[in-house]
Amino acid sequence: MLRDRHGRGLRGPLMPSVLPARKTSRQYFDELAMAVVTRIEHQVSASLNTEVSSLRHIEFAVADIPPEVTPFDADIVEDAGVPLARLFPAQPGTVAAAPRIVLYRRPIEMRSASLxxxxxxxxxxxxxxxxxxxxxxxxxxx
Structure with a gap:
């Protein structure tokens, strides 16, 4: 409930959370990651003279923080021992039939000062x- 304290006007959020103009940092990161993926798809298809669909079978995901990993996982991109992304290879015959690349949002955000x-x-x-x-x-x- 909003109220007028000490005659300074109503207090509350400047942009209500139900409006589409207010986004969380997670939503901004997801949009940025998808823009980068789209750009890479077009660059790869142009440089290799293949169709963009060659990368369509790869799933891309974003997680907030990395789970506990063993030190011998080869499919992890690390910086100072902290995973930034991980590749989960395709496993035919299971639900995860397509390869998946997971970006870890918080470690990437902590290592970058600007957009x-x-x-x-x-x-x-x-x-x-x-x-x-x-x-x-x-x-x-x-």
């Missing part, structure tokens, strides 16, 4: 994961 840095970090992490999955060098992905 441009965050975008570059997401791009480099995805390029490294996709290069291992597709058998392409990370330089070709960038």
């Amino acid at each position: 441009a840095e965050k975008e570059l970090l997401i791009q480099s992490v995805l390029a490294e994961q996709l290069s291992g999955l597709l058998g392409i060098s990370p330089d070709e992905m960038d």
